[in-house]
Amino acid sequence: xxxxxxxxxxxxxxxxxxxxxxxxxxxxxxxxxxxxxxxxxxxxxxxxxxxxxxxxxxxxxxxxxxxxxxxxxxxxxxxxxxxxxxxxxxxxxxxxxxxxxxxxxxxxxxxxxxxxxxxxxxxxxxxxxxxxxxxxxxxxxxxxxxxxxxxxxxxxxxxxxxxxxxxxxxxxxxxxxxxxxxxxxxxxxxxxxxxxxxxxxxxxxxxxxxxxxxxxxxxxxxxxxxxxxxxxxxxxxxxxxxxxxxxxxxxxxxxxxxxxxxxxxxxxxxxxxxxxxxxxxxxxxxxxxxxxx
Amino acid sequence: xxxxxxxxxxxxxxxxxxxxxxxxxxxxxxxxxxxxxxxxxxxxxxxxxxxxxxxxxxxxxxxxxxxxxxxxxxxxxxxxxxxxxxxxxxxxxxxxxxxxxxxxxxxxxxxxxxxxxxxxxxxxxxxxxxxxxxxxxxxxxxxxxxxxxxxxxxxxxxxxxxxxxxxxxxxxxxxxxxxxxxxxxxxxxxxxxxxxxxxxxxxxxxxxxxxxxxxxxxxxxxxxxxxxxxxxxxxxxxxxxxxxxxxxxxx
Numbered sequence: 001x002x003x004x005x006x007x008x009x010x011x012x013x014x015x016x017x018x019x020x021x022x023x024x025x026x027x028x029x030x031x032x033x034x035x036x037x038x039x040x041x042x043x044x045x046x047x048x049x050x051x052x053x054x055x056x057x058x059x060x061x062x063x064x065x066x067x068x069x070x071x072x073x074x075x076x077x078x079x080x081x082x083x084x085x086x087x088x089x090x091x092x093x094x095x096x097x098x099x100x101x102x103x104x105x106x107x108x109x110x111x112x113x114x115x116x117x118x119x120x121x122x123x124x125x126x127x128x129x130x131x132x133x134x135x136x137x138x139x140x141x142x143x144x145x146x147x148x149x150x151x152x153x154x155x156x157x158x159x160x161x162x163x164x165x166x167x168x169x170x171x172x173x174x175x176x177x178x179x180x181x182x183x184x185x186x187x188x189x190x191x192x193x194x195x196x197x198x199x200x201x202x203x204x205x206x207x208x209x210x211x212x213x214x215x216x217x218x219x220x221x222x223x224x225x226x227x228x229x230x231x232x233x234x235x236x237x238x239x240x241x242x243x244x245x246x247x248x249x250x251x252x253x254x255x256x257x258x259x260x261x262x263x264x265x266x267x268x269x270x271x272x273x274x275x276x277x278x279x280x281x282x283x284x285x286x287x288x289x290x291x292x293x
Numbered sequence: 294x295x296x297x298x299x300x301x302x303x304x305x306x307x308x309x310x311x312x313x314x315x316x317x318x319x320x321x322x323x324x325x326x327x328x329x330x331x332x333x334x335x336x337x338x339x340x341x342x343x344x345x346x347x348x349x350x351x352x353x354x355x356x357x358x359x360x361x362x363x364x365x366x367x368x369x370x371x372x373x374x375x376x377x378x379x380x381x382x383x384x385x386x387x388x389x390x391x392x393x394x395x396x397x398x399x400x401x402x403x404x405x406x407x408x409x410x411x412x413x414x415x416x417x418x419x420x421x422x423x424x425x426x427x428x429x430x431x432x433x434x435x436x437x438x439x440x441x442x443x444x445x446x447x448x449x450x451x452x453x454x455x456x457x458x459x460x461x462x463x464x465x466x467x468x469x470x471x472x473x474x475x476x477x478x479x480x481x482x483x484x485x486x487x488x489x490x491x492x493x494x495x496x497x498x499x500x501x502x503x504x505x506x507x508x509x510x511x512x513x514x515x516x517x518x519x520x521x522x523x524x525x526x527x528x529x530x531x532x533x534x535x536x537x538x539x540x541x542x543x544x
Contacts, residue, residue: 165402172385172396179383182345183460184371184400287387 002136007258008251013143014226015250016150020205021227022234022242023157024198030237031174031194034096038078038103040224042199043206044217045107046071047122048115050207051215054123067207068200075199076192078103084188111217119214128211146208153201154243160197161239170194222266226253229269233276235286244284296323298464298496299344304353306339306520313339315520316353321464326490326497328511330504330531332540336520337500338380341466344498345377346370357464372400376462378453380469380500386442390433390452393441394424397459427455430492431485447478451485458489465489467499471506483509504532516540 021039028036050067054060082099091099128142161167172180173190181187205227206220213219230249234241249269257265276283299321306314314336321327329337342348344355346367355362362370376397385393398420428437431451436444441452450470457465470486471479483506490497501507507514508528516524516537524534531537 165399168392168396169399171388171392172399175385175387176383178347178367179379179385180396181367182347182371182377183397183456184368185396186366186368188366 006137007254009137011251011254013146015247016147017205017209017223018226018230018250019150019243019246020153020201021223022230022246024201025227025231026239026242027194027198031191033093037100039202040220041104041107042071042074043202044220045111046203047206047210048111051122060125068203071199071203072196075195079195108217117217119216122210122215124211149204149208153204226269229273232273235283238285241283241285298323300356302354305351307351313520317522319515321498324496326511328499328501328507328514330507331517335517337517341468374463376457376460377466378457378468382449382453384441384453389438391437393452393456394427394459397456400460427458431455447474465495465497469500469502471503479506
């Protein structure tokens with residue numbers, strides 16, 4: 001029993017990270033129908049900015065702020081400078097997805113060039129080894145903070161999208177761009193905000209993941225793929241679905257590692273993608289976008 | 294002529310080899326209702342799309358309240374006071390009827406964020422009141438909290454009309470407002486459009502296939518065929534114009 005709970009908790013912690021990644025993927029997909037393959041890499045470069053600042057002994061909050069800003073700026077710049085232009089010249093969705101892949105490769109190159117490919121460790125104020133006992137289970141300070149970050153990110157995004165005017169404009173823009181425009185919504189600005197917020201959520205995942213392992217130019221690849229799997233599981237256009245999918249994936253993965261075999265742990269995400277796409281392509285909470293033609 | 298609200302001059306729109314609009318002149322006076330009629334593919338909707346900046350015209354001029362609309366973005370045109378509905382409906386299907394109307398209020402949300410924060414309650418009440426007024430006028434009370442996708446087609450048509458109205462436009466463009474409706478619903482909607490004009494003092498430019506409804510609502514009519522204006526005048530004159538008869542009935 002303790003073992004089950006312990007592994008479930010570890011899974012929830014990993015799931016919180018996946019949720020942060022998945023929310024960003026879904027936010028971009030919902031508003032532009034583009035799958036952003038550079039999502040993880042934007043987080044990588046931003047986390048390296050935090051690394052540089054933390055190794056220079058700058059305060060944690062400054063480093064966090066700077067990395068969030070870096071992520072948001074890279075996202076917005078890519079949207080405004082590349083995607084908007086591509087769209088204006090008639091690029092289709094596939095073309096735009098390939099452009100995000102290009103951005104991913106460019107960022108990887110830049111990160112390797114600037115910071116090198118050697119794994120480094122991120123000086124982090126929250127400890128991975130200090131633990132607390134809660135009832136039957138033991139939880140580290142870091143995984144507690146990770147879960148808090150996941151919760152904060154999810155709730156914050158929910159409030160933004162469902163309870164604010166900007167959120168109303170975001171929902172309108174993602175459901176029907178042309179109608180939103182003709183009602184006076186500056187959709188380009190709204191979409192820029194979506195890119196900024198989505199990228200920043202990914203950066204939060206990167207910042208909290210990095211101290212648990214070593215930082216290298218490709219450290220976000222695995223969480224990106226997991227976040228993508230979680231988003232597919234939950235339904236690519238559903239924000240609550242992203243969180244639910246991520247938590248299910250995190251726990252399932254952790255339990256698989258514990259009770260089946262650790263080798264199978266990483267495969268699980270892709271088994272889930274395949275099964276979901278075969279059985280319920282719209283995902284657990286997804287709803288197909290329908291446009292009357 | 295005094296009181297021109299919208300002036301379209303020598304407007305042409307070409308896609309590759311196809312000419313959707315060919316040197317079309319249309320003027321709409323403040324307070325009037327003008328109907329644009331014509332067979333399918335005659336360029337009626339293209340005209341609307343040029344006015345609302347969804348299409349960029351190849352040549353010509355569009356002036357609204359004395360200012361050119363060319364080169365503006367669709368949201369800038371909307372904030373100038375032009376609202377529209379779409380022929381095939383473009384609603385926010387996963388939102389409630391009330392939320393659809395509130396999106397229409399977007400233009401009137403306070404621009405200053407902090408000011409809005411301070412008076413958020415009063416603001417909210419003001420926008421809700423306007424939305425309530427439209428809900429009451431268009432008889433949407435029963436469905437206000439329903440998801441638009443779950444509403445009947447006739448109701449959706451009214452929601453889209455209400456949403457356009459929520460922006461408080463000076464000029465309302467209605468693209469086939471009664472198409473797809475039953476005869477009874479058509480009469481109802483025509484009545485509502487009439488009511489709206491009186492109550493909100495809005496100028497209406499209407500594209501309509503149903504000539505009966507068009508002549509009932511409009512004081513003036515313009516007929517298009519293959520992107521060319523073929524007639525203009527009172528509904529009676531235009532419908533008897535030989536070119537119009539030929540366009541509708543064939544040779």
